[in-house]
Amino acid sequence: MSSPLTRALLLALLAALIAWPVGHFFGAWVGWMLFSLSLAGQMLLHFRYFALLDRWSKAPVLDATLEGEGAWDGVFGRLYRHEKELQRLIAQREQEVAMLIAAGQALTDGVILLDEHNHILFCNTTAEQQLGLVARTDRGQPIINLVRQPEFVAYLEGHDFARPLTLRTERHEGTVLSIHVIPYSGSRRLMQVKDMTQSDRLDRMRRDFVANVSHELRTPLTVLAGFLETLQEIDPAADERHRYLDLMAEQSKRMQLIVQDLLTLSSIESAPPPENQPVDMVNLLDKLRRDAQALSAGRHTIIVESDGQGDLCGSASDLASAFGNLVANAVRYTPAGGSIRIVWQATPEGAEFAVHDSGIGIDAKHIPRLTERFYRVDRGRSRDVGGTGLGLAIVKHSLNRHQAQLEITSKPGAGSCFVARFPASRVVGL
Amino acid sequence: MNEKSHLSSQFDDELGRLRSHVLQMGGLVETQISAAIDAYSKGEVASVKHIVETDRKVNDLEIAIDDDCAHLIAKRQPAASDLRLVFGISKIVTDLERAGDEAKKIAKGVRRIYEAGQMPSQYGIGIRHIAEAALVMLRQALDAFARLDAALAVKVIQADVDVDTEFKSIMRQLITHMMEDPRTITTSIDIIWIARAVERIGDHAKNVAEHVVFIVEGRDIRHLPKENKESKE
Numbered sequence: 001m002s003s004p005l006t007r008a009l010l011l012a013l014l015a016a017l018i019a020w021p022v023g024h025f026f027g028a029w030v031g032w033m034l035f036s037l038s039l040a041g042q043m044l045l046h047f048r049y050f051a052l053l054d055r056w057s058k059a060p061v062l063d064a065t066l067e068g069e070g071a072w073d074g075v076f077g078r079l080y081r082h083e084k085e086l087q088r089l090i091a092q093r094e095q096e097v098a099m100l101i102a103a104g105q106a107l108t109d110g111v112i113l114l115d116e117h118n119h120i121l122f123c124n125t126t127a128e129q130q131l132g133l134v135a136r137t138d139r140g141q142p143i144i145n146l147v148r149q150p151e152f153v154a155y156l157e158g159h160d161f162a163r164p165l166t167l168r169t170e171r172h173e174g175t176v177l178s179i180h181v182i183p184y185s186g187s188r189r190l191m192q193v194k195d196m197t198q199s200d201r202l203d204r205m206r207r208d209f210v211a212n213v214s215h216e217l218r219t220p221l222t223v224l225a226g227f228l229e230t231l232q233e234i235d236p237a238a239d240e241r242h243r244y245l246d247l248m249a250e251q252s253k254r255m256q257l258i259v260q261d262l263l264t265l266s267s268i269e270s271a272p273p274p275e276n277q278p279v280d281m282v283n284l285l286d287k288l289r290r291d292a293q294a295l296s297a298g299r300h301t302i303i304v305e306s307d308g309q310g311d312l313c314g315s316a317s318d319l320a321s322a323f324g325n326l327v328a329n330a331v332r333y334t335p336a337g338g339s340i341r342i343v344w345q346a347t348p349e350g351a352e353f354a355v356h357d358s359g360i361g362i363d364a365k366h367i368p369r370l371t372e373r374f375y376r377v378d379r380g381r382s383r384d385v386g387g388t389g390l391g392l393a394i395v396k397h398s399l400n401r402h403q404a405q406l407e408i409t410s411k412p413g414a415g416s417c418f419v420a421r422f423p424a425s426r427v428v429g430l
Numbered sequence: 431m432n433e434k435s436h437l438s439s440q441f442d443d444e445l446g447r448l449r450s451h452v453l454q455m456g457g458l459v460e461t462q463i464s465a466a467i468d469a470y471s472k473g474e475v476a477s478v479k480h481i482v483e484t485d486r487k488v489n490d491l492e493i494a495i496d497d498d499c500a501h502l503i504a505k506r507q508p509a510a511s512d513l514r515l516v517f518g519i520s521k522i523v524t525d526l527e528r529a530g531d532e533a534k535k536i537a538k539g540v541r542r543i544y545e546a547g548q549m550p551s552q553y554g555i556g557i558r559h560i561a562e563a564a565l566v567m568l569r570q571a572l573d574a575f576a577r578l579d580a581a582l583a584v585k586v587i588q589a590d591v592d593v594d595t596e597f598k599s600i601m602r603q604l605i606t607h608m609m610e611d612p613r614t615i616t617t618s619i620d621i622i623w624i625a626r627a628v629e630r631i632g633d634h635a636k637n638v639a640e641h642v643v644f645i646v647e648g649r650d651i652r653h654l655p656k657e658n659k660e661s662k663e
Contacts, residue, residue, distance in 0.1 A: 145453045
C-alpha cells in the first residue's frame with residue numbers, strides 16, 4: 001500500500017483531472033468548485049477519524065470497533081495491537097504480584113514491609129494477628145502509630161538492628177514476639193515477627209523445674225540439717241529428743257515422697273506403652289468412692305454417677321492412681337460441707353471420667369500451667385495439705401499414655417471440674 | 431488519613447508527626463497502666479519506681495505536644511478538619527496525661543499496701559479485671575485515633591458503662607469486707623483508691639474516644655444522652 005501522503009496527493013490529482021475538463025466545458029468556477037468540494041470531502045473524512053481517535057485517547061480501552069479506512073486503518077490497527085499487548089503484560093505482572101503477595105501471606109511468620117518513614121507498605125495476616133493491624137486500612141500508616149510500645153519505638157528509631165527485639169505484646173496476654181528488622185533496597189525495611197510464646201514457655205518451664213526441685217528438696221533438708229546440728233551440739237532431754245526425731249522423720253519422709261514421685265514421673269515418661277488389659281470400672285469406681293470417703297472423713301458429700309457401660313482398656317494400676325489422684329485433689333481442695341461428684345459415662349467420642357467439686361476453684365490464669373511439675377497456685381496451702389507438686393503432672397502423663405486428654409474447667413469460689421476424655425479405642429463393652 | 435491534599439506537603443508532614451507524637455505518648459501511658467496492673471496482681475513493687483519515672487516523660491510530652499499545637503495554629507492557620515484535628519489533639523493529650531497520673535496513683539497505692547505487709551491481690555480479683563477492661567478501652571481509643579475510626583470510638587464510649595458498673599460492685603464488696611472485719615479498713619481504703627483510679631482511666635479513655643468522634647465527624651458528643659452518641663454512618 002502506498003504511503004498516506006502519496007495517496008492524498010493522488011486523490012487530489014484525480015480530483016484535478018476530473019475538475020479540469022468539467023471546468024473547460026461548464027465554466028472555470030464550476031470546475032474550481034468541484035475541485036474544492038472533493039478536497040473538502042477528503043478533509044471531512046480525515047477529520048471524522050481524527051475525532052474518533054481523539055475521543056478514544058481520552059479513555060484508552062481495548063476497542064475493536066475503532067476502525068478506519070485508508071491510512072487510518074493502519075493506525076487504528078497498530079494501536080489496537082499495542083493496547084492488547086499492554087493489557088496482556090499488565091495481566092501477567094498482576095498475576096506475578098498476586099503470587100508474591102500470596103507467598104508473603106503463606107509465611108507462618110509475620111512479615112511487614114516499611115518505607116523509609118516506617119509507613120506500612122504491606123503486612124501479611126500473621127502480622128495482622130500478632131500486632132493487631134488491619135492490612136486493608138492501615139497501609140500507609142506509620143507503624144509506630146499502631147504498635148506504640150515504647151521499647152518497639154525505640155528499637156525502630158535506634159537504627160541498630162543487629163539483634164532482634166523481644167516484645168511482650170499487650171494485645172494478647174502472655175504472647176512473646178521476636179521482631180527482626182532487615183533493611184533492604186536502600187532505606188526500606190522488612191520486619192519479621194516470630195511468635196516465641198511457646199519456646200519462651202518451655203525455657204521458663206525448664207528453669208522453673210530445676211529451681212523447684214532444688215527448692216522442694218532443700219526445704220526439708222534444711223530442717224533435717226538444723227536438727228542434726230542441734231543434736232550434735234547439745235544433749236536434749238529424752239522427750240525433746242523424741243520430738244526432734246519425729247520432726248526429722250517427717251521431713252525425710254517428705255523428701256522420700258518427692259523423690260518417689262519424680263521417679264514415677266520419669267518411669268512413666270520412658271516406659272513402654274501400657275498393657276492392654278480391661279479395667280473393671282465398677283470395681284474401680286467403688287474403690288475410688290471408699291478412698292474418697294476415708295480421706296474426707298465425713299466432711300463432704302461424695303456421689304458416684306455411672307451409666308454402667310463400658311470398661312477401660314489399659315494399665316489398671318496407672319489408671320487407678322491417676323483417677324485416685326484427681327479424687328484426692330478434689331477432697332483436699334474442697335472445704336468441709338462441699339460435695340464431690342465422680343462421673344463415668346460414655347460419650348460420642350468414647351468415654352469420660354470426670355471429677356466435679358464445689359471447692360475453692362482455680363483462677364483461669366493458673367489452669368494452663370497446673371500440670372507443670374511443682375507448679376503451685378498457692379505454695380503454702382498446697383504443702384499444708386501434703387502435696388508434692390507432682391500429682392497432676394503424673395496424672396497428665398499417665399492419661400496421655402492412654403491417649404486420653406485432661407481437661408480442666410474451673411470458676412474461682414464455685415468449684416472445679418477435671419475431665420479425662422478417652423477415645424473409643426480405649427473403651428470396651430460399649 | 432487526611433483525604434484532602436494540602437498545597438504544602440510540609441504541613442501534612444507536620445500534622446502526621448504531631449499525630450505520631452500523641453500516639454507515642456499514648457503508648458507510654460499504656461505501658462504505665464499495664465505495669466501498674468502487674469504491680470497490683472503480681473506484686474512487682476520494683477516497677478513502681480519505673481512507673482513514676484515514666485510519668486515525668488509523659489508530662490514532658492504533654493507540654494511539648496501542646497506547644498506544637500499552638501505553633502501549628504499560629505504558623506499555618508489550619509481550617510476545618512485540620513483545625514479540628516489540632517484542637518482534638520490538644521484535648522487528647524490532657525486526658526492521656528491524667529490517665530498516666532491515675533496509673534501512678536495505682537502504683538503508689540500498691541506500694542503502700544505492700545509496705546503495710548498486705549497482699550493487694552487477695553482483695554478481690556475484680557480490680558484486675560476492670561483494670562484490664564480500662565486498658566483495652568484506652569488501647570482501642572488510641573487505635574480509633576490512629577485510624578480515625580469513629581465507629582470504634584463509639585464502641586469505647588459504650589464500654590465505659592461496664593467499667594462503671596463493675597466499679598460499683600467492687601465498692602459494695604469492699605464495704606461488706608470492712609463491716610465484717612474492721613482491721614481490713616486501712617487496706618480496703620487503699621484498694622478503694624486504686625479502684626477509683628482504674629475507673630478514672632476508663633473515663634479518660636472515653637474522653638479520648640469522644641475527641642476522636644469530634645475530629646472525625648465534627649460533632650461534639652460530650653454530655654449527650656447515650657442514644658445520640660451513635661456514629662452517623
